[in-house]
Amino acid sequence: MGYGVNLLSNVKVKNSTCPNGKAYIYENDGGGLRLRVEPNSKYWLFRGKLGGKEIQLSFGTYPSVGLDEARGLRDISKQQLKQGIHPRDYFNNIKNKNLEKSSDKFMFSTLFEDMVEYRSTMLDKVWSKSHIKRSRGIYKNYLEADLKDKSILSITDSDLLQTLKKVKSNPVKLVSGKKDIQRYNRTTTMNLAKSLINLVYEYASEERAYKGDNPLDKIRKNKVFKKTKTISHKSVDLEDLGMYWSKVQKLPIVQDKVYLIINIVTGLRVGSLSNAKWSWYSPAKKTLSIPKEFMKSSNSFVTPLPNIAVNLLNELKDILKASKDDFIFTNRFGDAYASSRPRLLIKEMGFDATAHGNRTIVKLTCLRHSGFPNVVIEKQLDHEYGSAVERSYMADYDWLDERRKLVDWLLSYLKDKEKEYKKTLNHS
Numbered sequence: 001m002g003y004g005v006n007l008l009s010n011v012k013v014k015n016s017t018c019p020n021g022k023a024y025i026y027e028n029d030g031g032g033l034r035l036r037v038e039p040n041s042k043y044w045l046f047r048g049k050l051g052g053k054e055i056q057l058s059f060g061t062y063p064s065v066g067l068d069e070a071r072g073l074r075d076i077s078k079q080q081l082k083q084g085i086h087p088r089d090y091f092n093n094i095k096n097k098n099l100e101k102s103s104d105k106f107m108f109s110t111l112f113e114d115m116v117e118y119r120s121t122m123l124d125k126v127w128s129k130s131h132i133k134r135s136r137g138i139y140k141n142y143l144e145a146d147l148k149d150k151s152i153l154s155i156t157d158s159d160l161l162q163t164l165k166k167v168k169s170n171p172v173k174l175v176s177g178k179k180d181i182q183r184y185n186r187t188t189t190m191n192l193a194k195s196l197i198n199l200v201y202e203y204a205s206e207e208r209a210y211k212g213d214n215p216l217d218k219i220r221k222n223k224v225f226k227k228t229k230t231i232s233h234k235s236v237d238l239e240d241l242g243m244y245w246s247k248v249q250k251l252p253i254v255q256d257k258v259y260l261i262i263n264i265v266t267g268l269r270v271g272s273l274s275n276a277k278w279s280w281y282s283p284a285k286k287t288l289s290i291p292k293e294f295m296k297s298s299n300s301f302v303t304p305l306p307n308i309a310v311n312l313l314n315e316l317k318d319i320l321k322a323s324k325d326d327f328i329f330t331n332r333f334g335d336a337y338a339s340s341r342p343r344l345l346i347k348e349m350g351f352d353a354t355a356h357g358n359r360t361i362v363k364l365t366c367l368r369h370s371g372f373p374n375v376v377i378e379k380q381l382d383h384e385y386g387s388a389v390e391r392s393y394m395a396d397y398d399w400l401d402e403r404r405k406l407v408d409w410l411l412s413y414l415k416d417k418e419k420e421y422k423k424t425l426n427h428s
Helices: 010-015 067-082 087-102 108-121 129-147 157-169 186-207 238-249 254-266 270-274 307-320 341-348 358-370 374-380 388-394 400-427
Strands: 025-030 033-038 041-050 053-062 287-290 301-304
Touching: 025 067, 033 067, 041 067, 053 067, 053 087, 067 087, 108 129, 108 186, 129 157, 129 186, 157 186, 238 254, 238 358, 238 400, 254 270, 254 307, 254 341, 254 358, 254 400, 270 341, 301 400, 358 374, 358 400, 374 400
Parallel strands: none
Antiparallel strands: 025 033, 033 041, 041 053, 287 301
C-alpha cells in the first residue's frame, strides 16, 4: 500500500476490478479516502477521527461521483474534523440551505408555468394556442409526476434520463384508450419532452438568475434520444386523384367540403387552416391571410383561394351567421375544427392517407405537370427556397400572382381527373 495523498489515477479507478472469489478490495487514495471495489459496484469511503473516535462516511458510488469530486469531499471533511464538526452534519446543513434557497422560485413546476406564460406572450415567435396545449399535455403526461415537486437545484442528469426513458417504456393511453406506439412515435414525444425541460432551464438561466448547470448537457448524446427514421405523411395515390376529388365534392357538410377543397388546392397545413378565423378571409381579394403564430415558419402567409372555395366560404358564412372573430371551421361547441377531423373524413372516403399528405399532392402534381417554376410551388407550400444569395435577390416578393395561377391550374387539373374517373364509371 502506498503512502501520501492522491495516489490513484482516473484510469486506475476506472479499470479497478474485484478479483474472483473476493467480496471486495480497497484502492487507497490517501488522506482517509479509498475506493471500495465490489464485483458489481464501486463506492467512495472516507475515514477520519473525531473526538478520538474513528468515523466513516460514504461519498457515493463511482462513476456518479468521480475521483476529483471525491477528493474535494475528502478535503472538506478533513477541514470540518479539525474544527470538531462531523462532516455528515456539515453536508446535511449545506443540503438544507440549498433546499431553502430553491423555495418556489426554482421548483420545476413553477418554472414550467412561468416559461409557458413567457413563451405565449413574448413578442417574437409567440407560441400558438395549439402549441401551448400540446406542451402542457406532454408535461402533464410525462414530466409532472417525476419533476413537479423537485427543485432544479437538486435534479440530476440521472433523474432526467430515467424520466425521459419512461416515455418509451410507459406510454400514456390515448383518448381512445389505445397505446398506439407505431402511429404516435414515442421517440419523438420523448425528444419533445426533452426540449421542454431544456426550455425550463434556459428560462431559469435567462429570466430567474439561475447559475447552475443544465443536467441535460451531460446526457444529450445518450443513444436513447436517437431518432427513428421519419415516417412521411401518406397522400392519396396520384392515380386516384379523380376519385378523391369526386368524393370530396359529394361531402354532405359544407364546412367539411370547403375545408378539404382549400387544403388540397392550396396545400395549407392542417394546423394553419383548422384555426382560421373569418377575419383572415377576404372575399374581395380571394385570399386567406394567416398570422405568423399559426405558421410553422413563424412568418405570416397569404394564400390565394380559387372561386369554388370563395363561393363555398360565402355560403358557409351565411349559414353560420358568423362574425369576424369566429372560427371558419368549427366543432359543435364553436371551437376550432379538430385537427383530426380532416384525416377521419379522408379515411371515411376509403383512402389510407392524411390531410397533411395533400401537400404532397400539390408538390408532386404541380412539379410534374404544371410547368410552373419550382420556386412558385415551394412558396405556395411556405418552404424556404434557394440559397441566401437567391433569397436576397427575391427580397420579400410573395409570388402571389403566380401562386394564384398555380392554384387555379391545380383546380383545373383535378376537375379533368374527376371527368376521367366518371368516364370509367360509365363504361364499367
